[in-house]
Amino acid sequence: xxxxxxxxxxxxxxxxxxxxxxxxxxxxxxxxxxxxxxxxxxxxxxxxxxxxxxxxxxxxxxxxxxxxxxxxxxxxxxxxxxxxxxxxxxxxxxxxxxxxxxxxxxxxxxxxxxxxxxxxxxxxxxxxxxxxxxxxxxxxxxxxxxxxxxxxxxxxxxxxxxxxxxxxxxxxxxxxxxxxxxxxxxxxxxxxxxxxxxxxxxxxxxxxxxxxxxxxxxxxxxxxxxxxxxxxxxxxxxxxxxxxxxxxxxxxxxxxxxxxxxxxxxxxxxxxxxxxxxxxxxxxxxxxxxxxxxxxxxxxxxxxxxxxxxxxxxxxxxxxxxxxxxxxxxxxxxxxxxxxxxxxxxxxxxxxxxxxxxxxxxxxxxxxxxxxxxxxxxxxxxxxxxxxxxxxxxxxxxxxxxxxxxx
Amino acid sequence: xxxxxxxxxxxxxxxxxxxxxxxxxxxxxxxxxxxxxxxxxxxxxxxxxxxxxxxxxxxxxxxxxxxxxxxxxxxxxxxxxxxxxxxxxxxxxxxxxxxxxxxxxxxxxxxxxxxxxxxxxxxxxxxxxxxxxxxxxxxxxxxxxxxxxxxxxxxxxxxxxxxxxxxxxxxxxxxxxxxxxxxxxxxxxxxxxxxxxxxxxxxxxxxxxxxxxxxxxxxxxxxxxxxxxxxxxxxxxxxxxxxxxxxxxxxxxxxxxxxxxxxxxxxxxxxxxxxxxxxxxxxxxxxxxxxxxxxxxxxxxxxxxxxxxxxxxxxxxxxxxxxxxxxxxxxxxxxxxxxxxxxxxxxxxxxxxxxxxxxx
Numbered sequence: 001x002x003x004x005x006x007x008x009x010x011x012x013x014x015x016x017x018x019x020x021x022x023x024x025x026x027x028x029x030x031x032x033x034x035x036x037x038x039x040x041x042x043x044x045x046x047x048x049x050x051x052x053x054x055x056x057x058x059x060x061x062x063x064x065x066x067x068x069x070x071x072x073x074x075x076x077x078x079x080x081x082x083x084x085x086x087x088x089x090x091x092x093x094x095x096x097x098x099x100x101x102x103x104x105x106x107x108x109x110x111x112x113x114x115x116x117x118x119x120x121x122x123x124x125x126x127x128x129x130x131x132x133x134x135x136x137x138x139x140x141x142x143x144x145x146x147x148x149x150x151x152x153x154x155x156x157x158x159x160x161x162x163x164x165x166x167x168x169x170x171x172x173x174x175x176x177x178x179x180x181x182x183x184x185x186x187x188x189x190x191x192x193x194x195x196x197x198x199x200x201x202x203x204x205x206x207x208x209x210x211x212x213x214x215x216x217x218x219x220x221x222x223x224x225x226x227x228x229x230x231x232x233x234x235x236x237x238x239x240x241x242x243x244x245x246x247x248x249x250x251x252x253x254x255x256x257x258x259x260x261x262x263x264x265x266x267x268x269x270x271x272x273x274x275x276x277x278x279x280x281x282x283x284x285x286x287x288x289x290x291x292x293x294x295x296x297x298x299x300x301x302x303x304x305x306x307x308x309x310x311x312x313x314x315x316x317x318x319x320x321x322x323x324x325x326x327x328x329x330x331x332x333x334x335x336x337x338x339x340x341x342x343x344x345x346x347x348x349x350x351x352x353x354x355x356x357x358x359x360x361x362x363x364x365x366x367x368x369x370x371x372x373x374x375x376x377x378x379x380x381x382x383x384x385x386x387x388x389x390x391x392x393x394x395x396x397x398x399x400x401x402x403x404x405x406x407x
Numbered sequence: 408x409x410x411x412x413x414x415x416x417x418x419x420x421x422x423x424x425x426x427x428x429x430x431x432x433x434x435x436x437x438x439x440x441x442x443x444x445x446x447x448x449x450x451x452x453x454x455x456x457x458x459x460x461x462x463x464x465x466x467x468x469x470x471x472x473x474x475x476x477x478x479x480x481x482x483x484x485x486x487x488x489x490x491x492x493x494x495x496x497x498x499x500x501x502x503x504x505x506x507x508x509x510x511x512x513x514x515x516x517x518x519x520x521x522x523x524x525x526x527x528x529x530x531x532x533x534x535x536x537x538x539x540x541x542x543x544x545x546x547x548x549x550x551x552x553x554x555x556x557x558x559x560x561x562x563x564x565x566x567x568x569x570x571x572x573x574x575x576x577x578x579x580x581x582x583x584x585x586x587x588x589x590x591x592x593x594x595x596x597x598x599x600x601x602x603x604x605x606x607x608x609x610x611x612x613x614x615x616x617x618x619x620x621x622x623x624x625x626x627x628x629x630x631x632x633x634x635x636x637x638x639x640x641x642x643x644x645x646x647x648x649x650x651x652x653x654x655x656x657x658x659x660x661x662x663x664x665x666x667x668x669x670x671x672x673x674x675x676x677x678x679x680x681x682x683x684x685x686x687x688x689x690x691x692x693x694x695x696x697x698x699x700x701x702x703x704x705x706x707x708x709x710x711x712x713x714x715x716x717x718x719x720x721x722x723x724x725x726x727x728x729x730x731x732x733x734x735x736x737x738x739x740x741x742x743x744x745x746x747x748x749x750x751x752x753x754x755x756x757x758x759x760x761x762x763x764x765x766x767x
Contacts, residue, residue: 369586378579
């Protein structure tokens with residue numbers, strides 16, 4: 001069923017024809033790998049946890065919020081949970097809606113879907129930023145006060161009626177409470193509900209995992225592609241640079257860079273982790289390109305006088321992209337791990353409570369060892385990293401022809 | 408072979424210069440800079456005094472110069488060939504030649520960096536020398552067990568467990584170990600901090616029973632302190648190696664000479680351990696060089712959690728006090744280790760497999 005790419009490429013209409021031809025075999029490989037992966041028990045468990053986590057991350061403001069969904073206060077209905085949504089909450093919901101539509105519509109290929117999704121998000125970002133403005137003043141205890149004073153006639157609360165920033169100022173004795181039916185994972189030294197913090201922190205973990213990996217993939221792919229195509233001096237110099245980055249142990253480099261940045265936030269961490277862990281991808285693409293550039297269809301494209309940009313990123317990359325996207329699963333796991341290690345060492349996130357920050361609180365929070373603050377965030381990190389590794393392992397086994405032949 | 412090694416060693420110098428350049432300028436260019444917290448340990452001064460103090464230190468360590476000048480001065484001071492320097496890195500006399508390399512003086516503590524390293528490196532090396540045999544022992548035995556039971560419950564279970572161990576964050580395990588095993592409210596089995604008991608100086612070296620009273624002695628005290636850190640440092644390492652051993656052994660078990668050995672009627676034990684196992688060791692030998700730098704990274708976490716004053720703790724302290732000289736020295740040493748690790752791993756390829764040759 002595979003069409004000879006060179007035959008098409010020489011006849012004319014290079015780019016589209018070649019694109020289709022080069023994707024035909026890789027799609028069947030992907031489909032095969034997809035089946036093999038899903039048949040592995042480990043991958044299923046991992047995927048189940050990741051989808052649960054995705055659900056938590058997207059709907060965190062609806063799952064754990066001090067604001068009720070709807071409340072009738074002094075005879076007037078209001079919808080505090082919705083008015084207090086931030087622009088990024090709304091954008092995330094839009095992204096999930098678009099992604100779900102694209103997934104069930106099945107009209108576009110994977111890469112096209114990613115393009116459409118990022119396009120829609122970029123366009124949607126402007127009006128959302130403009131129109132979605134949550135109120136500045138946010139008194140999280142007030143609904144409980146209203147309730148106590150009998151001013152609320154009806155209210156529908158979230159399953160966990162505590163925001164992560166809600167320090168229960170109205171209940172001074174609620175600090176450092178062990179897990180109970182009211183606080184499923186206890187409360188921390190400030191009185192905030194740990195389970196609510198965990199739910200909201202899953203956003204940090206997932207976004208750092210995805211975006212840091214995306215950054216390193218983009219750098220690695222462009223770098224590796226240029227290196228693999230222009231052999232000779234470019235390759236020699238580029239390889240030295242890779243060697244330099246590789247010969248500093250990753251954790252050292254991460255610590256050295258992040259510690260000297262004054263205003264650390266989630267975006268800085270993403271950028272730094274992404275900017276450090278690209279060398280593996282670059283090496284991989286380079287090695288792939290060494291073999292691909294000698295294939296007939298590339299030679300034909302060169303002979304036809306296509307610009308290098310088109311040959312590199314349209315013709316050659318299409319054949320090298322699938323395995324690298326697959327192997328980036330492990331990259332996501334290690335990015336999440338790096339973030340929590342940095343936060344744990346006190347040189348990561350500053351004012352957001354990520355899982356690593358919570359774990360550090362359990363160790364050095366001043367209250368001694370508090371088992372519920374140590375156990376649950378650590379378990380969340382472990383389960384997430386474990387899930388990514390299980391899925392990654394299953395995909396790698398599915399894609400490895402040596403292993404498949406044996407079974 | 409000798410010329411290959413020489414070429415690789417010579418190629419290390421530009422790489423090392425590149426590494427130090429990257430780290431130096433990352434530190435120099437980030438907002439906040441290097442000198443900002445030089446005097447953080449001297450609190451309670453009037454603003455004028457503070458300013459004078461800061462100016463004094465900036466002059467003493469030459470922080471007013473351009474970054475390029477500062478970097479060149481640092482490079483000259485650490486290299487064994489160059490101008491002889493004073494303690495703060497300024498060239499003393501303009502006579503070019505061989506000189507002892509000098510890692511400079513720590514900004515925060517005003518101690519010689521080489522002295523600080525002399526205290527810290529043996530501790531980290533000790534941790535690593537204890538972890539390595541543990542990692543290899545467990546990895547090889549579990550790898551063999553998994554390969555022999557290929558596809559059976561033992562194999563699948565081991566694979567699952569090992570990925571699980573590999574994914575367990577050591578920050579979590581360390582905190583839980585200290586919290587549950589070194590805590591009076593739960594179980595107080597192990598000490599929670601440091602490498603020695605406070606009274607260890609007064610202990611005898613070996614454990615002894617004098618007058619029916621047992622004292623554990625200096626060595627046993629240290630072993631007791633080392634238990635948890637070593638476990639924490641090694642458990643994630645053997646997961647990867649064990650998978651490697653399993654794959655390699657499976658591959659050798661599929662070879663013709665193993666079939667021949669079986670056909671001769673040799674016992675399965677002999678076939679596995681004499682014939683297949685030896686040939687499957689090669690990947691483990693070659694990655695051994697890369698394990699060491701990885702362990703140094705891991706020691707940052709373990710030493711911070713368990714309060715051990717090794718290289719990792721030194722790095723974190725240097726980072727927190729923005730101590731450029733210490734951080735540069737530690738980066739340099741870690742990078743040298745990594746580069747030599749790479750070289751050794753490439754050489755062991757050639758030694759273990761005669762088909763690989765580096766002679767052009």
